[in-house]
Amino acid sequence: MQTFEQHPQDKHKAVALDRWAIVLSGICLLHCLALPFAVLLGPVLGQWLLDTETNVHWLLLALALPISFWALRRGYKSHRSLVTLTSGSIGLLLMFLGVSHLAGELLEVPFTVVGVVAVMFAHIRNTIATLKHH
Numbered sequence: 001m002q003t004f005e006q007h008p009q010d011k012h013k014a015v016a017l018d019r020w021a022i023v024l025s026g027i028c029l030l031h032c033l034a035l036p037f038a039v040l041l042g043p044v045l046g047q048w049l050l051d052t053e054t055n056v057h058w059l060l061l062a063l064a065l066p067i068s069f070w071a072l073r074r075g076y077k078s079h080r081s082l083v084t085l086t087s088g089s090i091g092l093l094l095m096f097l098g099v100s101h102l103a104g105e106l107l108e109v110p111f112t113v114v115g116v117v118a119v120m121f122a123h124i125r126n127t128i129a130t131l132k133h134h
């Protein structure tokens with residue numbers, strides 16, 4: 001098994017990936033939380049936000065999946081934290097359930113918000129574990 005001591009640059013790479021995943025999740029969270037206020041942005045911008053909602057979520061999920069998969073897999077290999085792995089997996093699953101409308105279109109935003117928070121939580125834990133790793 002590779003360790004960070006042998007590959008110090010990998011530690012930076014791992015933290016950078018986690019940071020990207022957190023930033024992506026943050027964008028999605030802001031985006032979802034802005035939706036209820038979409039009407040306040042005016043008819044054109046508000047409608048645009050509503051119309052692009054699902055597409056934005058597909059895009060964010062498509063970007064988050066490979067990043068999270070890689071970062072959490074690597075994190076699990078070195079820190080063996082089931083909590084991190086589980087919350088990340090559940091989060092991605094919820095994001096997928098939300099955006100796919102499998103549970104209905106109305107649940108898209110609630111599922112996405114909860115999923116994104118779980119994914120963020122997993123990557124924050126992953127970052128802390130990586131930084132503590134010695």
Ligand SMILES: [Zn+2]
Nearest residue numbers: 028031032112
């Ligand atoms: Zn959103």
